[in-house]
Amino acid sequence: MTPVRPISEAELHACVDGALPPDRAPEVESYIASHPEVAARVEAWRQQRRLLREALAPIAEEPIPPELNVAAMIEARPLARPMTSRRIAAACLLALGVGAAGGWGLRGATMPDPVGVAAVGQEAAESYRVYAADPVRPVELGAESREQLVHWVSQRLQRPVAPPDLESAGYVLLGGRLAATSHGPAAVFIYQGVGGARIAVLVRPMAVEQTAKMREHSYGAVGGVSWAENGLGYGLVGAASPGELHPLADQIRSQIRQSAIS
Amino acid sequence: MHDCVRHIEPVIPALRRFAWALTRDRAAADDLVQDCLERAVSRWAQRRTDREVRPWLFTILHNLAISRLRELKRRGRPEALEDAAPGDLAVPPVQEHRLAHLDLVRAVGELPEEQRSVLLLVSVEDLSYSEVAEALQIPIGTVMSRLHRARERLRLALAAEGDARSPRLRRVK
Numbered sequence: 001m002t003p004v005r006p007i008s009e010a011e012l013h014a015c016v017d018g019a020l021p022p023d024r025a026p027e028v029e030s031y032i033a034s035h036p037e038v039a040a041r042v043e044a045w046r047q048q049r050r051l052l053r054e055a056l057a058p059i060a061e062e063p064i065p066p067e068l069n070v071a072a073m074i075e076a077r078p079l080a081r082p083m084t085s086r087r088i089a090a091a092c093l094l095a096l097g098v099g100a101a102g103g104w105g106l107r108g109a110t111m112p113d114p115v116g117v118a119a120v121g122q123e124a125a126e127s128y129r130v131y132a133a134d135p136v137r138p139v140e141l142g143a144e145s146r147e148q149l150v151h152w153v154s155q156r157l158q159r160p161v162a163p164p165d166l167e168s169a170g171y172v173l174l175g176g177r178l179a180a181t182s183h184g185p186a187a188v189f190i191y192q193g194v195g196g197a198r199i200a201v202l203v204r205p206m207a208v209e210q211t212a213k214m215r216e217h218s219y220g221a222v223g224g225v226s227w228a229e230n231g232l233g234y235g236l237v238g239a240a241s242p243g244e245l246h247p248l249a250d251q252i253r254s255q256i257r258q259s260a261i262s
Numbered sequence: 263m264h265d266c267v268r269h270i271e272p273v274i275p276a277l278r279r280f281a282w283a284l285t286r287d288r289a290a291a292d293d294l295v296q297d298c299l300e301r302a303v304s305r306w307a308q309r310r311t312d313r314e315v316r317p318w319l320f321t322i323l324h325n326l327a328i329s330r331l332r333e334l335k336r337r338g339r340p341e342a343l344e345d346a347a348p349g350d351l352a353v354p355p356v357q358e359h360r361l362a363h364l365d366l367v368r369a370v371g372e373l374p375e376e377q378r379s380v381l382l383l384v385s386v387e388d389l390s391y392s393e394v395a396e397a398l399q400i401p402i403g404t405v406m407s408r409l410h411r412a413r414e415r416l417r418l419a420l421a422a423e424g425d426a427r428s429p430r431l432r433r434v435k
Contacts, residue, residue, distance in 0.1 A: 010406040013413070017384055019391065044417045048366065049385045055363035056386055059282050060275035067296050068274055070267045073303045150333070158301050160329040259332075 007031045016045045116209035117233060121226035123181040124202035124235025125219040127188045132198040138190050139175030149176050153187035159232060161203050163189040164252040170194050199238035201252065206233045214249060216242030225249035266306045269315045276387055277323055283382050284327050286371055294330060298323040317393040324379060324397060331375060369419045377412035380405055
C-alpha cells in the first residue's frame with residue numbers, strides 16, 4: 001500500500017469550506033470519518049458556518065439604500081480633475097491676494113512643474129507660506145475638531161488621513177485644512193512649537209510615484225523633507241533647515257508605518 | 263452604462279453584510295460601504311485588471327473598516343459597537359434558530375478583529391483562502407491559523423454557553 005499523506009488542520013478547514021482539491025477530498029473525508037473526535041470538531045465548524053450564513057443572510061437581501069447608488073456617484077465625480085484643481089489653485093492665490101502670486105504665476109509659465117515627491121515638497125512650501133504664516137486663521141478646522149478634520153480630509157482625499165502626533169517633539173497641532181495643488185486636493189496640518197514656530201505637514205495621494213525616499217529641499221527660507229509611501233506623498237516644511245526638520249520627518253514616517261501595521 | 267457599475271453593483275449586498283458583521287451598527291456599516299464605493303469608483307481606472315473585482319472591493323472595505331474601528335477605539339468606544347440589541351439583529355424574530363444565531367453573532371463579535379475578518383470573508387463571503395490573504399495582506403499560513411483560532415474559539419464559547427443554558431434547550435440544537 002502507498003503511504004497516505006498526513007492530514008493537516010488546514011485541510012480540515014478546506015473540507016468545511018469546500019476548498020479541497022478533488023483528488024485529495026476522499027482521503028481527508030475518510031480520515032475524518034474514522035476519527036470521531038475530529039469528526040465532532042469538523043461538524044461543529046460546519047454548523048458554525050451554516051448558522052453564520054443564515055444569521056447574516058437577511059442583510060444581503062435588503063434593498064440597497066439610495067446613498068449606495070454607484071451610477072450616481074460616477075455622475076457626481078468632477079471631470080477633468082487636473083485642469084479644475086489647477087484653476088482652483090490659481091483662483092485661490094488671486095483671491096488671497098498673496099504678494100508672491102505674480103511670481104508664482106510667472107514660474108508656472110516659464111519653468112516645468114516638478115513631479116513626484118519634488119512637487120509635494122514645493123506644494124508643502126507654498127501652503128506653508130500662505131497658511132502657516134497667517135496669524136489670524138492658519139487653519140480651517142482647529143485641533144479641537146480633530147475628528148471632523150480627519151473625516152473631512154479623508155473623504156476628500158479618498159484615503160484615511162490623520163494628522164501625525166508631534167507633541168513628544170514639542171509641536172502642538174493647531175488644526176488643518178484642504179489645499180488645492182496642481183495634483184488635486186491635499187490635506188495640510190499645521191503645528192506650533194514652544195517658541196511659536198510653526199511647521200506644516202502636507203499629505204496628498206500620489207498618482208505615479210507611490211513610494212519614494214525622503215528628500216530634502218529649500219524654497220527660500222522654507223526648508224522641508226518630503227517622501228512618499230503606500231501611495232501617499234508627505235511634505236514636512238517649516239522655517240528651518242531641512243537638516244533640522246529631518247528627525248521630525250523620520251518620526252512622522254515611523255508613526256504612519258506603525259498605524260498602518262497595528 | 264459604465265462597466266464599473268455593472269461590476270460593482272452586484273457586490274453591494276455582500277459588502278453591506280460584511281460591514282455590518284464587523285461593526286454591528288447599521289449606520290456605521292452603510293457609511294463604510296459608501297466610502298468604499300466612492301473609493302472604488304475613483305480608483306476604477308487604476309485597479310489591477312488581473313484581479314477579480316469582488317476581492318478588490320473587500321480589500322478596500324476592510325481597510326476602511328480597520329481605520330474606522332481604530333478611530334472608535336481611540337475615542338474609548340468598544341471595538342464592536344456594543345452588543346446588538348435584539349431588535350437590531352438582522353434575523354427576523356420568528357426564525358427557528360434565532361437563539362443559536364444570537365449566540366453566534368455575539369460570539370463572533372467577541373473575536374479579535376483579525377480573526378473575525380478572516381472568518382467572515384471565508385465562511386460568509388466565499389473568498390478563497392488566497393483571495394483573503396491578498397485582501398488582508400497577510401500570508402496564506404496566517405489566514406489558516408486565524409481561521410482555525412476563530413473557529414475553535416467559537417466552538418468552545420458556544421459549547422460553554424450551551425452547557426450554561428438549560429439542558430432542554432441544548433437538546434433542541
